[in-house]
Amino acid sequence: MQMDDMILVSIDDHIIEPPDMYENHVPAKWADKAPKVVRNAQGVDEWVFGGEATSTRFGMAATVGWPAEEWGFDPGTYSELRPGCFDVHQRVRDMDANGIHASMNFPTMAGFNARTFTEAGDKEVALIMLRAYNDWAIDEWAGSYPGRFIPQGIVPMWDVDLAVEEVNRLAAKGCRSISFLETPHVQGFESFLSGYWDPMLAAMCDHNIILSLHIGGGFDVIQRPKEAPVDHLMVLACQISAITAQDLLFGPTLRRFPDLKVALSEGGIGWIPFYFDRIDRHVQNQAWLHERDDFGGKLPSEVFREHILACYITDPSGLLLRDRIGIDIIAWECDYPHTDTTWPNSPEQAWGELQDAGCSDEEIHKITWQNATRFFDWDPFKHVKREDATVGALRARSTDVDVTRMPKADWKARNEAAGIGVFS
Amino acid sequence: MQMDDMILVSIDDHIIEPPDMYENHVPAKWADKAPKVVRNAQGVDEWVFGGEATSTRFGMAATVGWPAEEWGFDPGTYSELRPGCFDVHQRVRDMDANGIHASMNFPTMAGFNARTFTEAGDKEVALIMLRAYNDWAIDEWAGSYPGRFIPQGIVPMWDVDLAVEEVNRLAAKGCRSISFLETPHVQGFESFLSGYWDPMLAAMCDHNIILSLHIGGGFDVIQRPKEAPVDHLMVLACQISAITAQDLLFGPTLRRFPDLKVALSEGGIGWIPFYFDRIDRHVQNQAWLHERDDFGGKLPSEVFREHILACYITDPSGLLLRDRIGIDIIAWECDYPHTDTTWPNSPEQAWGELQDAGCSDEEIHKITWQNATRFFDWDPFKHVKREDATVGALRARSTDVDVTRMPKADWKARNEAAGIGVFS
Numbered sequence: 001m002q003m004d005d006m007i008l009v010s011i012d013d014h015i016i017e018p019p020d021m022y023e024n025h026v027p028a029k030w031a032d033k034a035p036k037v038v039r040n041a042q043g044v045d046e047w048v049f050g051g052e053a054t055s056t057r058f059g060m061a062a063t064v065g066w067p068a069e070e071w072g073f074d075p076g077t078y079s080e081l082r083p084g085c086f087d088v089h090q091r092v093r094d095m096d097a098n099g100i101h102a103s104m105n106f107p108t109m110a111g112f113n114a115r116t117f118t119e120a121g122d123k124e125v126a127l128i129m130l131r132a133y134n135d136w137a138i139d140e141w142a143g144s145y146p147g148r149f150i151p152q153g154i155v156p157m158w159d160v161d162l163a164v165e166e167v168n169r170l171a172a173k174g175c176r177s178i179s180f181l182e183t184p185h186v187q188g189f190e191s192f193l194s195g196y197w198d199p200m201l202a203a204m205c206d207h208n209i210i211l212s213l214h215i216g217g218g219f220d221v222i223q224r225p226k227e228a229p230v231d232h233l234m235v236l237a238c239q240i241s242a243i244t245a246q247d248l249l250f251g252p253t254l255r256r257f258p259d260l261k262v263a264l265s266e267g268g269i270g271w272i273p274f275y276f277d278r279i280d281r282h283v284q285n286q287a288w289l290h291e292r293d294d295f296g297g298k299l300p301s302e303v304f305r306e307h308i309l310a311c312y313i314t315d316p317s318g319l320l321l322r323d324r325i326g327i328d329i330i331a332w333e334c335d336y337p338h339t340d341t342t343w344p345n346s347p348e349q350a351w352g353e354l355q356d357a358g359c360s361d362e363e364i365h366k367i368t369w370q371n372a373t374r375f376f377d378w379d380p381f382k383h384v385k386r387e388d389a390t391v392g393a394l395r396a397r398s399t400d401v402d403v404t405r406m407p408k409a410d411w412k413a414r415n416e417a418a419g420i421g422v423f424s
Numbered sequence: 425m426q427m428d429d430m431i432l433v434s435i436d437d438h439i440i441e442p443p444d445m446y447e448n449h450v451p452a453k454w455a456d457k458a459p460k461v462v463r464n465a466q467g468v469d470e471w472v473f474g475g476e477a478t479s480t481r482f483g484m485a486a487t488v489g490w491p492a493e494e495w496g497f498d499p500g501t502y503s504e505l506r507p508g509c510f511d512v513h514q515r516v517r518d519m520d521a522n523g524i525h526a527s528m529n530f531p532t533m534a535g536f537n538a539r540t541f542t543e544a545g546d547k548e549v550a551l552i553m554l555r556a557y558n559d560w561a562i563d564e565w566a567g568s569y570p571g572r573f574i575p576q577g578i579v580p581m582w583d584v585d586l587a588v589e590e591v592n593r594l595a596a597k598g599c600r601s602i603s604f605l606e607t608p609h610v611q612g613f614e615s616f617l618s619g620y621w622d623p624m625l626a627a628m629c630d631h632n633i634i635l636s637l638h639i640g641g642g643f644d645v646i647q648r649p650k651e652a653p654v655d656h657l658m659v660l661a662c663q664i665s666a667i668t669a670q671d672l673l674f675g676p677t678l679r680r681f682p683d684l685k686v687a688l689s690e691g692g693i694g695w696i697p698f699y700f701d702r703i704d705r706h707v708q709n710q711a712w713l714h715e716r717d718d719f720g721g722k723l724p725s726e727v728f729r730e731h732i733l734a735c736y737i738t739d740p741s742g743l744l745l746r747d748r749i750g751i752d753i754i755a756w757e758c759d760y761p762h763t764d765t766t767w768p769n770s771p772e773q774a775w776g777e778l779q780d781a782g783c784s785d786e787e788i789h790k791i792t793w794q795n796a797t798r799f800f801d802w803d804p805f806k807h808v809k810r811e812d813a814t815v816g817a818l819r820a821r822s823t824d825v826d827v828t829r830m831p832k833a834d835w836k837a838r839n840e841a842a843g844i845g846v847f848s
Contacts, residue, residue, distance in 0.1 A: 068711045183649075191649030221647050222667060225607075225615030231674045231713060235706055238698075239663050243646060250655045270698025273741030274662075277694060281738060282659055286763060287492045289655060314705060317697030317748055324741055339710060 001361040003351040004099075004392030009369040009380060010334035010346075011104045011150065012214065012265045012311055015141060016062045016085040017133075019045075019078065019423040024140065025132035033125045034132070035109065035116070037078070037423055045077045045423075047109045047116070050125070054109065054116045058085075061108050064337030067405045071339055073230075079421030080408040085337045086421070088144050095148065096398035099347040099391030100334055101369070102380055104150035104212075105141070106179050106265070107133065112217045113181035114154040123158060130156055131166070138173050147383025150376055152177040152212065155200065157189060163200040171207035176376045177263070178204060180211055182244040183218030193251030205259040208377050210309075213244055214265040241267030242275050245308065249279070249300050254307050261375060263309040266335060270318030272310055272325045276301040305329050309375045313340055314349060319357035327363055331372040344403035347391045425785040427775040428523075428816030433793040433804060434758035434770075435528045435574065436638065436689045436735055439565060440486045440509040441557075443469075443502065443847040448564060449556035457549045458556070459533065459540070461502070461847055469501045469847075471533045471540070474549070478533065478540045482509075485532050488761030491829045495763055497654075503845030504832040509761045510845070512568050519572065520822035523771040523815030524758055525793070526804055528574035528636075529565070530603050530689070531557065536638045537605035538578040547582060554580055555590070562597050571807025574800050576601040576636065579624065581613060587624040595631035600800045601687070602628060604635055606668040607642030617675030629683040632801050634733075637668055638689040665691030666699050669732065673703070673724050678731050685799060687733040690759060694742030696734055696749045700725040729753050733799045737764055738773060743781035751787055755796040768827035771815045 019037035026034045035049035046053040057075035065082030078086060084094035095103060110116050110133045117126040117133075134153040142149035153170040155163035155178055167178065181187060190196030204211060215237040222240065224232050241264040248254055248262060279300040283290050295303050305326045311333045312318060322330060332350055335341040342349040354364050373380045380389065387393060406414075415421045443461035450458045459473035470477040481499035489506030502510060508518035519527060534540050534557045541550040541557075558577040566573035577594040579587035579602055591602065605611060614620030628635060639661040646664065648656050665688040672678055672686060703724040707714050719727050729750045735757050736742060746754060756774055759765040766773040778788050797804045804813065811817060830838075839845045 068709070071710070071712045183647075185649040186647055191651060193649045193651035223607075223610055223645050223647065225609040225617045225671060225675070227615060227617035227675065228671070229674055229713070231706065231710070232670055234710065235674070235699075235702055236667060236670055238702065239666055242663055243660060246656055246660055247649060247652070250653055250659070251649070251651065268698060268702070270701060271695055274692060274694025274698075274739070275659075277739060277741050278659055278662065278692070282655065285492070286495070286655070286658065288495045289653070315698070315701060317701050317745055320745060320748075321741055324744075 001364065003347050004390060006347060006351060006364065006391045007369040007389050008100045008332065008346065008350070008391060009102045009372045010100055011263060011331055011372045011376065012333035013103045013105050013336045014061060014108055014338060015105045015137070016058050016081060017107065017109045018086040021136045022129070022132050025135040026128065030125065030128050034129060039077065043077065044075045049116060050120050050122060055119065058108055060339060062337045063339050064341055064343055065405060065411055066408055070408055076408060077412065077421065078423065079412045079415040081411065081421060082337065083415065083420055088141050092145050092148055093398055093401050094336065094343065096394040097401035097403055098334070098344045099394050101384065101389040101394065102148050102150060103334065104152050104177060106152070106214055107137070107154060110154055112179050112214045114157055118157045127156055127162060130154060134170060138175055150177065150378050151175045152179055154179050157181065160196060160200050164203045167200060167203040167207065167209060171209060175209060176378050177210040177212045180213055181217045182213040182215065182240060183221045183247065186218050186221045192247050192253050198256060201253065201257050201260055205257050210261045210263055210376055212263045212265050215241060215267055218244065238268040238271065242271050245275065245304065249304060254303055255294060260307055262307055263311060263375070265311050266313065266333065267311060268318065269310045269312045269315045269325055269330055272318065273321040276324065309371065313342060314353060316353050316356060319353055319359065322357065322363065327366055328371055330367050332368050425788065427771050428814060430771060430775060430788065430815045431793040431813050432524045432756065432770065432774070432815060433526045433796045434524055435687060435755055435796045435800065436757035437527045437529050437760040438485060438532055438762060439529045439561070440482050440505060441531065441533045442510040445560045446553065446556050449559040450552065454549065454552050458553060463501065467501065468499045473540060474544050474546060479543065482532055484763060486761050487763050488765055488767055489829060489835055490832055494832055500832060501836065501845065502847065503836045503839040505835065505845060506761065507839065507844055512565050516569050516572055517822055517825050518760065518767065520818045521825035521827055522758070522768045523818050525808065525813040525818065526572050526574060527758070528576050528601060530576070530638055531561070531578060534578055536603050536641045538581055542581045551580055551586060554578060558594060562599055574601065574802050575599045576603055578603050581605065584620060584624050588627045591624060591627040591631065591633060595633060599633060600802050601634040601636045604637055605641045606637040606639065606664060607645045607671065610642050610645045616671050616677050619676070622680065625677065625681050625684055629681050634685045634687055634800055636687045636689050639665060639691055642668065662692040662695065666695050669699065669728060673728060678727055679718060684731055685733070686731055687735060687799070689735050690737065690757065691735060692742065693734045693736045693739050693749055693754055696742065697745040700748065733795065737766060738777060740777050740780060743777055743783065746781065746787065751790055752795055754791050756792050
């Protein structure tokens with residue numbers, strides 16, 4: 001097996017939703033209530049919804065085209081972005097150039113957990129727009145390229161009954177995942193332990209839909225010093241996946257839902273062997289706490305492995321201990337177009353790490369596509385032949401894609417001259 | 425090398441301070457103000473200070489003598505405890521029976537970070553009692569057995585100038601460590617990043633005294649769901665050592681104090697390879713954040729290794745990746761008399777794990793005593809010959825120590841009949 005023989009399925013990438021996303025998905029009656037992109041007085045493209053600029057801007061979320069010195073939280077314009085951020089046709093070409101066969105995408109303007117709609121005052125309108133988002137993401141974005149995207153949606157977090165309805169509606173569309181919030185109690189919602197979300201989790205189990213908990217949403221679970229630099233957020237985000245796992249494992253959630261599957265998106269894998277050592281010793285050593293036998297006669301690490309997919313971008317130490325994690329629960333990801341992405345050198349980066357860790361060909365296939373597609377119950381070769389899905393095949397047909405990083409000003413000049421990213 | 429050839433120096437054990445600890449260390453004028461143990465109406469021995477029961481009770485902190493079914497947070501009486509918890513002569517025999525040559529002890533009634541005195545209303549009295557605690561811990565407890573205890577003290581956290589004075593006073597006594605608070609900002613103090621503690625840290629550097637940050641004190645840095653079981657606290661406590669390291673590394677503290685040394689007591693080691701992967705990639709990838717060159721041209725993992733001692737009780741995954749952590753910064757510990765202790769089988773447990781990880785004899789010596797004694801700048805063989813400090817030698821002279829666990833009621837009956845643990 002060579003690098004070009006790999007098949008890469010990334011279960012964590014991001015869409016910068018294009019300004020015209022609502023056009024085909026909002027009933028005429030509500031069209032003028034749809035979120036709109038407006039270029040403000042400072043020259044920044046903002047999503048305006050319900051008369052106010054939303055709190056989700058792309059800033060740091062779309063740096064893939066720029067040199068690192070230009071990264072930052074300042075929002076800008078669509079025209080400054082690499083078009084693959086928001087244009088599905090360019091996105092697929094960017095995937096090809098990076099040897100990525102398939103991808104699952106998280107929202108940006110909508111928020112990982114529908115935050116934009118949850119924060120809105122008019123919940124009737126918010127629900128219509130949330131559904132429009134889902135219809136666009138699944139039918140239009142993913143639907144444009146069958147076999148290239150694992151469909152994912154979001155649910156109205158402000159009402160669990162509406163969330164159940166939306167899960168059922170999305171299941172009928174072939175949706176495979178719901179992007180939710182890793183530690184809901186931190187943002188004022190009921191916790192996973194409370195039981196409040198159980199009807200939604202039950203609906204997800206009914207349809208074998210995966211609960212995807214991306215890092216970042218729960219960051220406030222850690223009380224940072226007021227002087228902490230922005231690095232804290234970036235470095236410690238993965239520690240929160242351990243906290244999330246703890247909430248699920250040591251609460252009743254996984255006990256109540258033996259079929260529930262949870263992806264810890266971008267959570268990394270290197271913390272898991274240490275966490276397993278600790279929880280397995282804990283329940284054996286602190287026997288006085290576990291007379292209830294919360295884990296059904298199993299070790300908590302075994303229960304974790306039955307329910308959870310652990311996802312990483314780059315994780316050399318974790319790969320060395322893959323046997324202690326469980327080779328069947330590890331999935332690679334790309335994180336396009338965020339700062340941590342390995343695009344356009346994902347094959348080189350992934351292959352190098354897998355080789356350094358001494359992975360066999362079988363292990364490489366598990367990590368790069370088999371575990372993810374089995375877990376998400378999504379057939380990677382339904383629409384694309386396997387031999388057309390390899391790194392080598394995808395790159396061979398996309399040699400014309402220019403992967404050079406350019407300053408924002410150059411992107412803006414080039415894109416605006418071509419009418420790209422200009423929507424007013 | 426065989427198990428019996430090991431030398432064990434544990435830099436994390438605990439004292440349950442005996443009721444008579446203040447007798448020899450409080451000036452006569454203040455004697456009636458000293459904390460006192462009172463058996464309350466429920467039959468529980470409580471420390472009373474300033475007219476109120478203090479918030480630090482031993483409950484879970486002294487379970488070493490009991491079967492696991494009897495562990496719990498309920499406080500009890502001194503007479504229910506294994507006497508090695510509070511009697512230094514019995515402690516040394518318990519160390520012998522467990523093959524432990526030397527130990528560093530953290531406070532219980534005083535709090536890891538002098539909490540009992542910091543919470544007191546009368547700070548003049550509090551300071552006198554805090555100094556009495558230190559004098560007792562260093563001169564009387566550790567002083568009773570030269571060469572068997574690494575002396576450690578606490579500082580008045582309510583006033584950094586007083587803390588500096590106490591560091592200087594303790595240094596003159598040969599104190600090697602200050603037990604402080606891992607995330608001070610969480611308990612209403614200034615953070616490490618604030619600069620407030622700098623004069624104290626400077627004094628510690630002047631005397632080459634180590635900052636020991638034990639897990640647990642900062643647990644509220646994580647916002648738990650209100651339904652979280654007690655397991656959360658026990659399982660996640662080590663995750664906070666990563667947060668503590670982050671505060672120190674990505675704040676100015678280690679930059680300002682190139683000589684500062686920090687022990688992450690009971691923090692575990694298995695999280696470190698993952699954390700190193702993440703911080704090293706972070707500063708290389710997020711170059712826009714690090715124009716200041718916060719790490720002096722080094723990788724953050726290198727700076728961590730220059731300053732920090734990583735301490736573990738049992739950590740099989742971490743030991744497998746010892747090369748990625750740094751073989752010179754790992755130290756073993758025993759945690760007597762807490763629930764996580766491996767007493768009385770620490771040699772078997774430690775040796776088994778070190779062998780399973782394939783450690784060489786040289787690596788075993790580094791981990792079990794050399795790293796700790798170098799880091800704390802404490803000569804382990806000044807008072808005891810090396811050949812008398814091995815597991816085999818210590819156990820050979822303590823074959824009469826009964827290490828059987830017994831129900832609390834049996835301890836109480838036996839101890840009270842012998843006048844042990846009865847102080848009213």
